[in-house]
Each structure stands twice: as structure tokens, then as C-alpha cells.
Amino acid sequence: MATIYQVSERAGVSLATVSRVMNGSAKVGEATRNKVLQAMQELNYRPNSIAQSLASNCSNSVGMLVSEVHGPFFGEMMSGVENELRSVGKHVIIAAGHSDVESEKDAIEFLISRKCDALILHVDAVSDEYLLELNKQTPVVVLNRHVAGMDENCICLNNELGGYLATKAMLDLGHQQIAYISGPLFKLDVRERLAGHKRALQEAGRAFDEGLFVEGDFHEAGGVAAMEQLLKHKQPFSAVVCANDEMACGAMNCARDHQLDIPADVSIMGFDNVIISRYTFPHLSTIDFPAGEMGRMAARWVRKHIYQDDKLKVQNLFEPSLVLRDSVSRR
Amino acid sequence: MATIYQVSERAGVSLATVSRVMNGSAKVGEATRNKVLQAMQELNYRPNSIAQSLASNCSNSVGMLVSEVHGPFFGEMMSGVENELRSVGKHVIIAAGHSDVESEKDAIEFLISRKCDALILHVDAVSDEYLLELNKQTPVVVLNRHVAGMDENCICLNNELGGYLATKAMLDLGHQQIAYISGPLFKLDVRERLAGHKRALQEAGRAFDEGLFVEGDFHEAGGVAAMEQLLKHKQPFSAVVCANDEMACGAMNCARDHQLDIPADVSIMGFDNVIISRYTFPHLSTIDFPAGEMGRMAARWVRKHIYQDDKLKVQNLFEPSLVLRDSVSRR
DNA sequence: GCTAATAATGTAAGCGCTTTCACAAATGTT
DNA sequence: AACATTTGTGAAAGCGCTTACATTATTAGC
Numbered sequence: 001m002a003t004i005y006q007v008s009e010r011a012g013v014s015l016a017t018v019s020r021v022m023n024g025s026a027k028v029g030e031a032t033r034n035k036v037l038q039a040m041q042e043l044n045y046r047p048n049s050i051a052q053s054l055a056s057n058c059s060n061s062v063g064m065l066v067s068e069v070h071g072p073f074f075g076e077m078m079s080g081v082e083n084e085l086r087s088v089g090k091h092v093i094i095a096a097g098h099s100d101v102e103s104e105k106d107a108i109e110f111l112i113s114r115k116c117d118a119l120i121l122h123v124d125a126v127s128d129e130y131l132l133e134l135n136k137q138t139p140v141v142v143l144n145r146h147v148a149g150m151d152e153n154c155i156c157l158n159n160e161l162g163g164y165l166a167t168k169a170m171l172d173l174g175h176q177q178i179a180y181i182s183g184p185l186f187k188l189d190v191r192e193r194l195a196g197h198k199r200a201l202q203e204a205g206r207a208f209d210e211g212l213f214v215e216g217d218f219h220e221a222g223g224v225a226a227m228e229q230l231l232k233h234k235q236p237f238s239a240v241v242c243a244n245d246e247m248a249c250g251a252m253n254c255a256r257d258h259q260l261d262i263p264a265d266v267s268i269m270g271f272d273n274v275i276i277s278r279y280t281f282p283h284l285s286t287i288d289f290p291a292g293e294m295g296r297m298a299a300r301w302v303r304k305h306i307y308q309d310d311k312l313k314v315q316n317l318f319e320p321s322l323v324l325r326d327s328v329s330r331r
Numbered sequence: 332m333a334t335i336y337q338v339s340e341r342a343g344v345s346l347a348t349v350s351r352v353m354n355g356s357a358k359v360g361e362a363t364r365n366k367v368l369q370a371m372q373e374l375n376y377r378p379n380s381i382a383q384s385l386a387s388n389c390s391n392s393v394g395m396l397v398s399e400v401h402g403p404f405f406g407e408m409m410s411g412v413e414n415e416l417r418s419v420g421k422h423v424i425i426a427a428g429h430s431d432v433e434s435e436k437d438a439i440e441f442l443i444s445r446k447c448d449a450l451i452l453h454v455d456a457v458s459d460e461y462l463l464e465l466n467k468q469t470p471v472v473v474l475n476r477h478v479a480g481m482d483e484n485c486i487c488l489n490n491e492l493g494g495y496l497a498t499k500a501m502l503d504l505g506h507q508q509i510a511y512i513s514g515p516l517f518k519l520d521v522r523e524r525l526a527g528h529k530r531a532l533q534e535a536g537r538a539f540d541e542g543l544f545v546e547g548d549f550h551e552a553g554g555v556a557a558m559e560q561l562l563k564h565k566q567p568f569s570a571v572v573c574a575n576d577e578m579a580c581g582a583m584n585c586a587r588d589h590q591l592d593i594p595a596d597v598s599i600m601g602f603d604n605v606i607i608s609r610y611t612f613p614h615l616s617t618i619d620f621p622a623g624e625m626g627r628m629a630a631r632w633v634r635k636h637i638y639q640d641d642k643l644k645v646q647n648l649f650e651p652s653l654v655l656r657d658s659v660s661r662r
Numbered sequence: 663g664c665t666a667a668t669a670a671t672g673t674a675a676g677c678g679c680t681t682t683c684a685c686a687a688a689t690g691t692t
Numbered sequence: 693a694a695c696a697t698t699t700g701t702g703a704a705a706g707c708g709c710t711t712a713c714a715t716t717a718t719t720a721g722c
Contacts (some may be wrong), residue, residue, distance in 0.1 A: 014672045051708035054677050069413050070406030079400035082427055091445055093422045113377045172462045186617050249610045261471045281612035345702045382678035385707050
């Protein structure tokens with residue numbers, strides 16, 4: 001592989017000049033530039049980005065940490081990030097945190113030692129304090145989590161609105177008894193979604209009923225268990241709003257096992273609009289979570305603040321939207 | 332951030348010695364080692380991996396190119412790769428090729444200029460010749476595609492066996508008329524799966540019937556269209572084997588729209604065992620594609636051949652297996 | 663035509679490591 | 693006790709770039 005030195009030799013100029021035409025960092029005479037360009041061509045020169053990074057103290061790479069590399073949700077996010085960054089010649093290094101404190105910290109250490117110019121994090125185990133501290137050390141953008149004190153660095157979804165829209169949709173369809181299957185309440189977004197649910201009820205003049213509430217685990221089995229519990233309880237309901245699509249699937253399957261027709265007997269709503277929601281039977285109504293867009297925005301944040309692409313605008317808060325499919329009907 | 336120089340100073344030793352204790356590349360006296368280790372601790376020293384890469388001419392990174400970063404299939408693969416590599420301190424740079432020749436070549440160029448120590452490719456647009464040529468330039472391992480002449484570098488699934496198992500399962504359940512919805516025939520794996528289907532039919536003494544064959548596009552809509560076509564054709568069948576899960580979903584939905592019960596009226600089989608197959612109704616029977624395992628194996632190939640972890644074994648061919656769920660029944 | 667400014671290019675010092683080579687000290691050998 | 697090994701350590705030359713600074717060539721101003 002040719003080096004800058006060989007190029008400079010062939011073009012009959014100095015190293016610095018070659019570097020200049022590569023980076024456009026200073027004026028270079030037209031004729032000189034052409035000589036250099038041609039020499040590059042002839043030698044099939046490709047800059048060594050490692051050396052560039054060392055010399056310029058900028059690795060041109062950004063680290064991305066997700067809970068799991070698989071899973072439709074993270075896939076969309078990563079896809080958005082990759083797209084946005086590669087278009088400007090930056091690369092993304094991925095790592096998985098597995099929703100575990102040690103593992104997340106480990107991965108972050110790893111990315112830092114890799115000299116990433118910035119970190120895009122989707123984490124739920126580490127504390128806010130840790131993130132604030134980290135942000136002093138290296139630029140961080142946090143996805144789907146609001147950390148007070150670094151508001152500008154957070155790209156969030158209006159989860160409260162999502163919860164509201166889900167329940168509001170059911171109310172609008174005439175449902176009176178609406179059960180709610182929540183995610184693990186230690187998560188902030190879960191509590192926000194629930195708050196939205198409560199607000200919708202309140203606006204409709206209906207009280208929140210503990211008997212129609214179950215805390216689930218975001219997994220299908222948890223959805224089945226939650227539905228089982230609701231059904232056993234014997235408190236009537238005609239609609240179930242779930243805090244994510246997986247649990248909604250579980251709830252649907254459970255309802256069906258109990259000979260209930262969806263949506264005739266019970267309407268079901270998910271949250272996230274992950275790919276599986278389009279493959280369930282009936283197709284799941286849900287709240288769209290623009291994960292790809294948010295990933296893209298996180299990348300844009302990095303472009304703007306780290307790679308000085310000043311004209312870029314970043315949007316910190318995203319709005320969810322209602323996706324009506326076949327799992328709900330008018331009561 | 333502390334550098335090796337500061338560590339050496341604090342420990343009262345030379346740069347070389349510090350480097351040695353970091354890499355274990357040569358013997359260092361017990362006392363000296365401890366001094367160095369302590370100095371590192373005190374300074375919270377972290378090696379600059381960029382500098383390491385430049386000096387050692389080894390970037391400790393491997394590039395991974397997938398068709399799309401999202402999608403359950405690639406997610407599993409990437410997850411396997413990430414897991415295996417991070418455990419030994421290497422990192423993975425991802426890029427998407429979007430199944431387009433230019434885009435794939437572009438991404439490969441990108442990864443090469445990033446000085447990846449090896450490339451793990453899941454590509455379907457570039458030619459075999461291109462890959463052979465590429466492999467001379469930089470180490471390559473190809474996932475889910477057999478390229479003659481670089482057999483050792485390919486991690487494949489026995490697609491023929493998968494196709495065979497799918498149809499064999501239907502035959503074993505007593506089905507006589509088995510329709511087949513294929514993927515795009517220009518893809519090698521698609522043809523292999525089809526070959527397996529034909530072998531199963533032949534072994535059972537049944538002729539392959541063009542009237543029960545449709546070429547699909549691997550998407551849900553394609554599955555719907557294909558099923559529509561089969562149904563319109565009026566040629567009777569009691570089972571449909573599909574070349575992937577998405578089309579199987581489409582086929583199920585279409586059948587249902589035609590008032591057919593699954594599996595009572597028609598049994599359906601998918602291929603890949605992607606996550607959605609567990610969420611369909613009824614749960615889809617399918618052929619398991621161990622994508623995660625294969626990704627992990629590709630990473631292991633890299634560990635073995637590039638990072639000289641000689642004792643590692645790599646397995647080039649994986650076997651698919653039958654996953655029976657609710658979408659099939661005895662005829 | 664002479665100086666002052668400006669533009670274009672070269673020189674060389676790093677960036678933070680690895681690694682070869684040289685050398686001193688400790689150990690073993692007879 | 694003299695020498696040959698082995699072991700531990702340091703000095704210094706890179707790796708392929710970027711960039712501050714120095715230098716030369718060109719143009720403008722009067």
C-alpha cells in the first residue's frame with residue numbers, strides 16, 4: 001500500500017502539500033494539485049486512516065452502545081446511525097451492553113479506549129450520575145432517556161404522549177374499561193407511558209383502576225402472564241393497552257387461548273411498532289416509535305457538535321404516532 | 332489522558348518496559364512490573380489504541396458488512412460477531428451494503444481504508460470474481476455464500492438440507508400435494524433450497540409439479556401474491572413450503588383471507604426461524620437458520636487466522652433444523 | 663523599481679505507541 | 693575464576709500522517 005511519502009515523491013512535492021490536497025486544509029496551486037491527484041491515482045493511494053487519526057487526534061469513529069445488537073428496535077436505531085455517519089465518512093463501532101451495569105460500563109470503557117470521537121448510548125442500567133460524569137470525559141449522546149443536566153445531549157421520545165395516544169384511541173372507540181399492561185416500573189419511559197395512560201383516562205373523566213393494571217416485563221411470556229391475571233381477576237374490560245408490542249402479542253395469544261376473539265371481544269394495542277406488529281394476527285395496532293429517525297438524529301448531533309457541521313439542526317424530542325391496524329375495534 | 336511516557340517516568344523505567352508489561356511481549360522483572368502496574372493505576376492510564384494500531388500495523392478491528400443493519404436476520408449475525416470479538420478486545424465496524432453492487436463495493440472500500448484486519452461479508456450483489464480478487468488484498472470471510480476457490484473462507488448453511496427437511500416434514504405428515512413458494516432464483520441459496528425440496532419429493536416418489544411452484548421475492552407481499560396465484564390456479568394442495576418466513580406470513584394471511592384455516596385446511600412452513608415466526612398466528616413452523624452461531628463462527632475464523640488463536644476450530648458448514656410449531660398438521 | 667503584503671510550498675517536529683538492537687546484570691558451567 | 697548463557701532493561705528508530713513555522717515566489721502599491 002502506497003504511503004503519502006511515495007505520492008509526494010512521484011508528484012515531486014513535499015509531504016505537506018500532499019496532505020493539503022487530501023484535506024483541502026490550505027490553498028494549493030492548481031497545477032500542483034493536479035500533479036498530486038494524478039500521482040495518487042497512479043499509485044492507487046488510500047490514506048491510512050489510523051495514521052490520520054493519530055496525527056489529528058480524531059478517530060473519525062463513533063461508538064454506539066445498544067442493549068442488544070439483535071432485536072428489531074436496536075436494529076432500526078443502528079441503521080439510522082450507520083446511514084447518517086457513513087455518508088460523511090465516519091464509522092460506527094458497535095457494542096452491546098446487555099442491560100447490565102457492569103457490562104454497560106465495560107462496553108463504554110472499551111469504546112473510550114478505542115478513542116471514539118463520541119458515544120451514542122442506549123443504556124438502561126447505568127445511573128444518571130455516571131452518565132453526567134462520563135459526559136465530562138467524552139462527548140455523549142443518550143438515546144431514549146432523559147438525563148437532567150445534559151438535556152441537549154438526549155434524544156427522546158415523548159413517551160407520555162404515546163401512552164396518552166394509545167389509551168385515547170381506545171376511549172375514542174368507545175371503550176370504557178381499559179386494562180393496562182405496563183413494563184417494568186423501574187424504567188423511566190415505562191412510568192411516562194403509564195402517566196400518559198392515566199392522563200387520557202382522567203381527561204375522559206374515568207378513574208385509574210388498580211384492578212385493571214398489571215406490571216409486565218416487556219417480553220411475550222410476560223404479556224401472556226399479565227393477560228392471564230387480568231382474565232382471572234374477573235373484572236370486565238374490553239380493551240388492553242400494552243407498553244410494548246411483545247407483551248401485546250403475548251396478550252393476544254393468551255386471549256385467543258381463552259376463546260376470546262380479537263378485536264370483537266377485546267381490543268389490543270401495543271407500543272413501539274416493531275416489525276413483528278405487522279406480522280401478528282390480527283395485525284397489531286400500536287404506537288409508532290421512530291427509532292430509526294432517532295438514531296439518525298443522534299448521529300446528526302454528533303456531526304453537528306463533534307464534526308462541526310454547524311448548519312445541522314438537531315431535534316431532541318420526537319413525537320410518537322398512532323398506527324391503527326386490525327387488533328382494535330369500536331365497542 | 333496519560334501516555335505511556337508519563338507512566339514510564341512515574342515508574343522510573345523506560346517506555347519499552349511499560350510497553351512490555353502492557354503486552355506481555357517479553358519478560359519483565361516482578362518488581363519492575365509491579366512498579367509499572369502501580370504507576371498505570373495511579374495515572375488511570377489507558378493505552379491509546381490508535382497509536383498501538385499504527386505502531387503495530389494491526390487495527391484490532393474487523394469490518395462487518397451486512398445487507399441491512401436492521402432486520403432480525405442480520406441482527407443475530409452481528410450479535411454473534413460482536414460477542415465473539417469483543418470478548419478478545421477486538422472491535423467491529425459495521426456497514427450496510429443494501430444488496431446493491433455499487434453500495435457494497437463502496438462499503439468494502441470504506442472498511443478497507445479503515446484498515447480493518449479482516450472483513451466479514453454478508454453480500455449478495457458483488458460477484459464471486461470480485462470476492463476472490465478482494466481476498467488477495469485483505470482477509471475476507473463470507474457468510475452464507477459459497478465462493479468456489481475460497482472454500483475455507485466461507486461459512487455456509489446447508490440450504491439444500493433445509494429445503495429437504497421442510498418438504499420432508501410435510502410428506503411425513505401425510506401431505507401429498509405440496510406447493511412451493513421460492514425466493515428469487517438468481518440467488519444461489521434459493522436454488523439450493525429448491526433443490527432440497529425436489530430431492531424430498533423425489534425420494535417420496537412424487538414428481539415436481541410446475542403448477543405448484545411460484546417464484547416469490549422474499550417479502551410478505553410476495554408471499555401474499557404467490558399464495559393468491561396458487562389459489563387461483565385451482566390445482567389442489569394441502570401444504571405450502573416457503574423459502575423464508577416473511578413470505579410464509581404473507582401466505583398465511585392470504586389463506587386466511589380466503590377463509591382457509593391454518594393448519595386444518597392448509598399447512599404452512601417457513602424458513603429461517605426469524606423472530607417473527609414466534610409471533611405469527613398460528614406460530615409458524617420453520618427451518619432454523621443458526622445465524623447467530625454462524626456469525627460467531629465467522630468471528631472465530633478471524634480470531635484463528637488473523638489473531639493467531641490457533642487452537643480454535645472453525646466449522647464451515649452449518650446444518651439447519653426443523654422447528655415444528657402450529658402452522659402444520661397431519662393430513 | 664523597490665518594499666510590503668500575499669500566496670504557495672517546504673521543513674521538521676510531533677502524535678503515542680512497538681520493536682530491534684545493544685548492553686548490563688545475574689546465573690550457570692567447567 | 694573465567695567464560696558462556698540467560699534475563700531484564702534502555703535507547704532509539706520508526707509507523708504514516710498533520711501542522712506550526714520557515715521560506716520562497718508572486719503580486720500589488722506607490
